[in-house]
Amino acid sequence: MEKFEILQSTAVPLPIENIDTDQIIPARFLKATSREGFGENLFRDWRFDNAGQPKADFVLNNGRYSGQILVAGKNFGCGSSREHAAWAIHDAGFKVVISSFFADIFKGNALNNGLLPLQVSDEVLARLFAQLEADPQTTLVVNLVNQELEVPVWEERIPFAIDAYKKECMINGYDDIDFLVNQKEAIEQYEKSRPWAY
């Protein structure tokens, strides 16, 4: 997994609530057996029409917006457990998703792929949308080490919460497999305590 400490970038706003993983990556694009290439079909049906032409009114097709931070409405990533959603966002070049609420499975999947789900209050989210609408070039600084979202134009640093273990993993590029495989002895011991179960 890629390491993550600090990111300074412009951002792409998507002020829609309850964006489900079927919108992020529709099921018909889940046929690949590798992790790569899903970015092409990120938000496929919002981004392209039936003929495969870009839809002008969708933000990813709007030349005024770019960057490695996606700012999205409340309850982002609800629905299917498909990790392909996190892969698609990451593959399309995003490193952070900011929202006021994340669905559980998506949040876990993002963290397992070096994509930071950064939760802010509804109020901060509304201000970010207004800011990005007024000035698409607004730069944000995400500092994972200090757990702060800095908005230089506001002269504000907004603290955010993250599980201490997951923070450590993201900063160092570790994942859970390494940790769990090292627990083998304890796991085998546990299994011996309930032989009837298998």
Added chain:
Amino acid sequence: MAKTLLDKIWDAHVVKSIPGAGLDVFYIDKHLIHEVTSPQAFDEIEARGLPLFRKKQMVATADHNVPTKNQHLPIEEPLSRFQVDKLTQNCAKHNIELYGLGHQHQGIVHVIGPELGLTQPGMTIVCGDSHTSTHGAFGAIAFGIGTSQVAQVMASQTLLLSKPKSMRITVEGAVKPGVTAKDIILYVISKLGTGGATGYFVEYAGSAFRALSMEGRMTVCNMSIEMGARGGMIAPDQTTFDYLKGRPFAPQGERWEQAVAYWSTLFTEEGASFEKEYTFDAQDIAPMITFGTNPGMGMAIDAVIPTDVPVSEQASYSKSLKYMGFAPGESLLGKQIDYVFIGSCTNSRIEDLRQVAKYVQGKQKAPHVEAIIVPGSKLVEKQAMEEGIDKVLAAAGFELREPGCSACLAMNEDKIPAGAYCVSTSNRNFEGRQGPGSRTLLASPLVAAITAVEGKIVDITHYLN
């Protein structure tokens, strides 16, 4: 301190707790896999040179991406064929039990687990699929995981988790005629909203859930994720034990007695507390239908589309209704429907098929409606044929397909065309879920059957015997 059902099963599966981190190394009893979310996990394990830790606790099936016609022939669509073949190769290579196409046990992963008796009370069950919550109907901790976690379970039979918060949803009383398990859960989700249970594990309690069959309970627990819950569960009881007895993988003989004795201890103790509680009256629940693009946007079938939406949600609400071609304040009664889909891990079991057959016997589907029924498994299909349900459905103009996830997520060729309205017994009405531009209205199998015959949305309470 009095324990909840969740506490009891959770605590029994903690291998060790990580001091200060709020995390547990959590043991997984059963790992179900399918073709879509497993290939990258196999690759990851192999790339790291790790063996599969407990392959006997894994079971695989092909369901998400399989055709529902001509399953005896090679899969035509090359990418789907490749993905299904990859599962077959991975299972052969690692010696994992596979119920692939052509196997008598093949079917939707959340249908076959319970019907084979693989799913049992007190277990922890995971699968790379959010509807794994289905198995909670047996009093198990069952939840969906991402592919990285699939790899973690393959490598260690554990996950690193923090214990979810607990919620109890109690529904008391008897339901009105025409109200099924699907209506109960659609009602609950409409009250809590699509993110209303995020971060929680739900226990369903009360006489309305107790009165349900196991299949009804599975429908309820299946949709827990649609309000954001990681999982849902119902304490096991005699209904559970009666369902499991004699199933192929259920304990036998003396072990059965021991198992039932243990399972009987799995309930929430008097005085145990939940972090959140909701209580509803079963009499308030009517046959339900959804009108929007998330499962929380549901209402009684004879109601009008709500107009009282909080300001912060108005933009998303308007976008959703525009997609559906509906307006606030509108009634759906009389709305013409193009497709009826009966299937998915929510409603494709034998009781669902029986209910549909019972209603459509001697009737005909409306000429303009395409009515498709996809059984949840080969065993359901077989049972339906033994009972003559296939003939009843065919006579009514319904098309009975072969098992798979089908038009619930439209990964295969079973898609609803753009703009078309589909009353579906599946679990999600997201934009494009059943095919690009498709418009899904979620409902029970009974509502779906009546809609297929009438060709439009009707107040089904006038159509019951």
